[in-house]
Amino acid sequence: MHKTTIPLQERIIVALDVNSPELAKEIVRKCESHVTFYKVGLQLFMASWFDSVDWIVDRGHKVMLDLKFFDIPETVKLAVEQVNSRGVSFATIHGNDAIIRAAVAARGDMQLLAVTVLTSFGEEDMRAMGMTQSVADLVYFRAKKALELGCDGVVSSGLEAERMRQDLGDKLLIVTPGIRPGANVCDESDDQKRIVTAGMAIRNGANHVVVGRPITRAADPIRIIEQMQQDIVASCP
Numbered sequence: 001m002h003k004t005t006i007p008l009q010e011r012i013i014v015a016l017d018v019n020s021p022e023l024a025k026e027i028v029r030k031c032e033s034h035v036t037f038y039k040v041g042l043q044l045f046m047a048s049w050f051d052s053v054d055w056i057v058d059r060g061h062k063v064m065l066d067l068k069f070f071d072i073p074e075t076v077k078l079a080v081e082q083v084n085s086r087g088v089s090f091a092t093i094h095g096n097d098a099i100i101r102a103a104v105a106a107r108g109d110m111q112l113l114a115v116t117v118l119t120s121f122g123e124e125d126m127r128a129m130g131m132t133q134s135v136a137d138l139v140y141f142r143a144k145k146a147l148e149l150g151c152d153g154v155v156s157s158g159l160e161a162e163r164m165r166q167d168l169g170d171k172l173l174i175v176t177p178g179i180r181p182g183a184n185v186c187d188e189s190d191d192q193k194r195i196v197t198a199g200m201a202i203r204n205g206a207n208h209v210v211v212g213r214p215i216t217r218a219a220d221p222i223r224i225i226e227q228m229q230q231d232i233v234a235s236c237p
Contacts, residue, residue: 006207007036011232012198012225013064013175015039015212021048021055027216028056034225037089039210041066050086057087064175064210066155068115070094073102084108090175092155097145104150113175114146116156136160140167147172158201158209165205176201177210181224199231 014035016024024044038056040063045052056063065088069076076093080103083091092113093103103112116139139160144167146154153173156164161174179198198209211228218224 008229008233009034009036010062011037011202011208012215012228013037013039013208013210014215015041015066015177015210016044016052016216017041017212018216019043019047021052024048024052025055027221028059028061030221031215031225032059032061034222034229036060037062037064037208039064039066039212042068053086053088062089063087064090064092064113066092068092068094069103070099073098077102077106080106080110080112081108084110090153093151097149100146100149100151111152111173112150113153113155113173114142114151116142116146116154116160136163140164143172144168153207155210156206158196158204158206161201161204161206173208174206175208175210176206177212179209179211179214179228181214181227197231198228199235202232203235 012035014027014031014037016027016038018024018027021044028038038061040053045067053063053065065083069079070093076095076099080091084107088110090111090113092115093100094115100114136159139156140163143154143156143164147168153175155175155177157178158176161176164172164174179196179201181197198211201209215221215224
C-alpha cells in the first residue's frame with residue numbers, strides 16, 4: 001500500500017508558492033531537516049524557470065512540478081518530455097482523454113497526477129457553471145478516468161479521498177492540497193473551500209498532503225511541520 005511505504009519526511013509536500021528563488025531556497029533550508037518533498041508551482045516557476053527545480057533536486061529532495069499542463073495533446077506531450085530530464089517526481093496535468101494519453105506516453109520515470117477539481121472550487125461554483133452533479137461525483141469520475149488512461153494518481157481534496165481509495169484501490173496515488181491546521185479548518189475567510197487537516201487527509205486515504213502558507217508563513221515552520229507529522233502518524237494504519 002502507498003500509505004505504509006512512504007517515509008514520513010515525504011508525506012508533507014511544502015508548497016513553495018513564493019515570488020523569488022531566493023525566498024524559496026530560504027524556506028527549503030528551514031524545512032529540509034524534516035521535509036524532503038517540495039512543490040514548485042506557476043509563481044515560482046515563472047520567476048526562476050527550472051533553476052529552482054534543479055536546485056531542489058541537486059540538494060537531494062523531491063519535486064512536484066505543479067504547472068497543470070493543458071493544451072493540445074502534442075504540445076502537452078512535448079512539455080512533459082521537457083520535464084523528464086529534470087529529475088521531477090510528480091507533474092500535474094489537466095485535460096481530456098487525448099491530452100492525458102499524450103502526457104502518459106511521454107512521462108518516462110516521472111509520475112503524472114491528473115488535477116480533478118481545484119480545492120478552491122465549491123458546490124456553488126458547480127451550479128454557476130451549469131453542472132448538476134456534486135463536486136464529489138465529478139472528482140470521482142475524473143479520478144477513475146485518469147487511472148484508466150494510465151495516470152499514476154490525482155490531485156484531490158481530502159474530502160473526496162476516502163471514496164476514491166475504497167473504490168479505486170491502492171494503485172491510485174492521491175495528493176491532497178488545501179491542508180490547514182485544525183484551528184483554521186473551518187475558517188470561512190480562507191480562499192480554499194474544500195479543506196481538511198493533514199491527519200484527516202491521510203486517514204481518508206491520501207498519500208501526500210501539500211501545505212503552503214501554514215508552514216511557509218509560520219514564525220516557527222518546524223513546529224507546524226512536527227505537529228502535522230504527529231497528526232499523520234496518528235492517522236496511519
